[in-house]
Amino acid sequence: xxxxxxxxxxxxxxxxxxxxxxxxxxxxxxxxxxxxxxxxxxxxxxxxxxxxxxxxxxxxxxxxxxxxxxxxxxxxxxxxxxxxxxxxxxxxxxxxxxxxxxxxxxxxxxxxxxxxxxxxxxxxxxxxxxxxxxxxxxxxxxxxxxxxxxxxxxxxxxxxxxxxxxxxxxxxxxxxxxxxxxxxxxxxxxxxxxxxxxxxxxxxxxxxxxxxxxxxxxxxxxxxxxxxxxxxxxxxxxxxxxxxxxxxxxxxxxxxxxxxxxxxxxxxxxxxxxxxxxxxxxxxxxxxxxxxxxxxxxxxxxxxxxxxxxxx
Numbered sequence: 001x002x003x004x005x006x007x008x009x010x011x012x013x014x015x016x017x018x019x020x021x022x023x024x025x026x027x028x029x030x031x032x033x034x035x036x037x038x039x040x041x042x043x044x045x046x047x048x049x050x051x052x053x054x055x056x057x058x059x060x061x062x063x064x065x066x067x068x069x070x071x072x073x074x075x076x077x078x079x080x081x082x083x084x085x086x087x088x089x090x091x092x093x094x095x096x097x098x099x100x101x102x103x104x105x106x107x108x109x110x111x112x113x114x115x116x117x118x119x120x121x122x123x124x125x126x127x128x129x130x131x132x133x134x135x136x137x138x139x140x141x142x143x144x145x146x147x148x149x150x151x152x153x154x155x156x157x158x159x160x161x162x163x164x165x166x167x168x169x170x171x172x173x174x175x176x177x178x179x180x181x182x183x184x185x186x187x188x189x190x191x192x193x194x195x196x197x198x199x200x201x202x203x204x205x206x207x208x209x210x211x212x213x214x215x216x217x218x219x220x221x222x223x224x225x226x227x228x229x230x231x232x233x234x235x236x237x238x239x240x241x242x243x244x245x246x247x248x249x250x251x252x253x254x255x256x257x258x259x260x261x262x263x264x265x266x267x268x269x270x271x272x273x274x275x276x277x278x279x280x281x282x283x284x285x286x287x288x289x290x291x292x293x294x295x296x297x298x299x300x301x302x303x304x305x306x307x308x309x310x311x312x
Contacts, residue, residue: 010265013272014216018283020058021272023085024215025287027054027078028269030087033291034077034094034108042299043094047108050078052245052267053178057082059218060146060176063226067140069132071125071147072118074109075178079148083116087294097301104304123149123156126175130162133171137233144172144229151179154192154199166235167203173235174226175200180244200237210240213268243267 016024031049038047057079064070064083072079080090089101093111096104101113109120119125129147136143153159159175166173177196200207210221222238229236243266264270273280 010213010271013214013268013275015276015279016215016272018279020215021279021283022287023058023061023082024054024268025284026085026087026291027058027081029287029291030081030091030294031077033091033295037295045107047077047094048075050075050244052264052269053180053242054078055213055215055218055268056176056178056240056242057148059215059222063219063223064146065143066115067143069115069129069136069143069145070117071129071132071145072111072116073122073125073148073150073153074118074120075150076109076111076118076148080111080113080116080118084113087291088298091294091298092301092304095298096304097298098304099298099301100304122153123158125149126153126156126159126162127165130166130171130173133166133173133235134169137170137172141233142230144174144226146174146176148176148178151177151192151196154196160199160203163200163203163205163235163237167205170232170234172229172233174229175235175237177237177239178242179239180242196237196239205235205237207237207239210238213242213266215268245269 028051031051031054034043034047035049037043053075061082070079070083077090081087086101089099090111092098092100093102093104093106094108096107100106101111106112109118111118117125117128125147126149129145133145136145149159154177162173163175165171179196197207197209208221208225210218212218212221218240225236225238228234243262243264245264245267273284
């Protein structure tokens with residue numbers, strides 16, 4: 001039986017703090033700026049934006065501390081910005097300019113900073129995070145390892161190996177599944193049998209399904225889950241039904257117009273603008289200008305130089 005995705009119509013958003021709204025809008029305008037720069041030929045390679053999914057890392061931000069390890073994926077700009085609020089360093093990394101987080105050799109997908117790691121290899125971070133969680137359980141009780149994956153990553157055996165060991169060893173591991181209903185160009189319903197919750201429970205791992213896209217609601221649902229992982233040192237799968245508003249990468253969107261329309265109907269951005277127009281307008285324009293300033297400043301930097309690279 002294929003997986004089904006049943007959603008209620010989106011409910012009205014609740015009022016956000018200025019700090020949460022600023023972070024959401026920073027991520028949104030950063031991602032839009034990347035797509036614009038690619039479209040104008042100012043960036044090379046590829047990028048995967050998290051448009052529509054920004055609320056997930058923003059909701060998690062105050063529930064994590066500097067001692068926790070965060071593992072991201074190819075669609076990870078929002079995860080990084082929620083962790084560090086460093087658009088200058090991230091853009092410099094994508095552009096290969098001085099001041100880049102990883103000297104410009106990691107690009108859009110591969111970032112290492114403190115206890116944060118992203119990789120474009122699907123499922124790779126799950127067993128790594130399990131190993132880190134084992135260390136944390138032994139050496140730093142109360143800390144956790146959190147790894148972001150998508151629904152398509154459940155086609156990778158590494159995810160199941162990680163869940164198996166996490167359950168056997170009772171590891172403080174949180175697997176956050178951003179289920180946007182499509183794996184690059186393949187709808188989840190035609191490539192995933194059963195359900196993500198059923199697969200987690202097969203290993204004896206607790207599963208929570210979150211359908212809201214409201215930052216405050218999501219945070220309230222996740223807070224007791226992360227506390228329980230810290231207290232019990234037991235793994236948890238959290239599945240969030242998200243919506244990818246943008247393309248898979250720069251322009252490869254194979255969805256039908258009605259599917260794209262459904263994703264946009266659930267987008268927090270337009271719904272929040274309608275619900276709280278005065279607050280939204282002020283902060284949206286502020287973050288739009290801020291990101292434009294970041295782009296101008298970083299674009300003017302010289303290319304990154306690193307002694308570890310043989311440039312011939």
